Amino acid sequence: MTTAISFESVSKTFDLKGKPFRALHNIDLTVQRGDIFGIVGYSGAGKSTLLRTVNALERPTSGQVVVDGTPVSSLTGTAIIRARQRIGMIFQQFNLLQSRNVYKNIAYPLALAGVPKHEILDRVEELLDFVGLADKALQYPSKLSGGQKQRVGIARALANRPDILLSDEATSALDPQTTGEVLDLLRRVNREYGVTILLVTHEMDVIRRLANRVAVMERGEVVEHGTVYDVFSNPRNDTSRRFVSSVLHHIPSVDTLERIRTVHRGRLVQLHVENRESNDPFLSRVARTHGIDFNVVYGGVSELESRLFGSLTVELLGNDESVDAAIADLRTTTPVTETSHA
Secondary structure: OOEEEEEEEEEEEEEEOOEEEEEEEEEEEEEEOOOEEEEEOOOOOOHHHHHHOOOOOOOOOEEEEEEOOEEHHHOOHHHHHHHHHOEEEEEOOOOOOOOOOHHHHHHHHHHHOOOOHHHHHHHHHHHHHHOOOHHHOOOOHHHOOHHHHHHHHHHHHHOOOOOEEEEEOOOOOOOHHHHHHHHHHHHHHHHHHOOEEEEEEOOHHHHHHHOOEEEEEEOOEEEEEEEHHHHHHOOOOHHHHHHHHHHOOOOOOHHHHHHHHHHOOOEEEEEEEEOOOOOOOHHHHHHHHHOOEEEEEEEEEEEEOOEEEEEEEEEEEOOHHHHHHHHHHHHOOOOEEEEEOO
């Protein structure tokens, strides 16, 4: 695989009323060609600032951003204009030209690039068909739904055949069904056009449904990154765990755990399920071996990238020595976290 985007020790500091504000701090991150790479974080984490360094709408205070081997951070004049033509961008609020119809909105970047009119016509017709708006060419943005507006935004971003597409909270203003349709369209953009997609969002479900890699940001820093499966199945940072728990309810909250404890007085452990392909009934087998009983009191198993993962909270009942032996035995089969003692 080849590198599409490389963030090399990228930092960004703003001057806010005479006081420095550090938006990004020493970020090193690589996006491979063909990735759908998600950047997730709460408001103020720095994710949109990082995204905008890719097309030099924001310039790093230090470090550099390299796109397809070119350090875009230092480009100016016609060089940055040419670089931006290879980088499309879609926005949360669509940013369509209200005085132009759908056709002219999509044609606008092509006209700016000096593309001949007959080529513009062919390209716009191709894109209208691709995004499913062939019958809306003469409509104005005010007559379109939110999902249709975002489809126009995607078509416009693809007009100059970019290698990279940046998505800045592109589904945040959409309802769940329309969000799903837009995510399906972005997946097609990646698959059929081979466009590398870098997206920022505060919605972990968008990451789960679309991306193959993810970086979690907090206070201007990347606190965790990796494949989506790895981060979802075994988040290693508190912020990552909060995001994952917002869409997957495998692990009980503190309040839920307290309610469980009022009924279940045995030892509670969490069994972490990761891509099990065996039909071994390990839990009942361990219980029989060590003469204990068990109850599954909370949890769930999900599928991501055709692999299973999840967590089961299990109550183990028996004398301490037997339960200790059972936990040791379980750890030879699956990751185990002991939650509390009765």
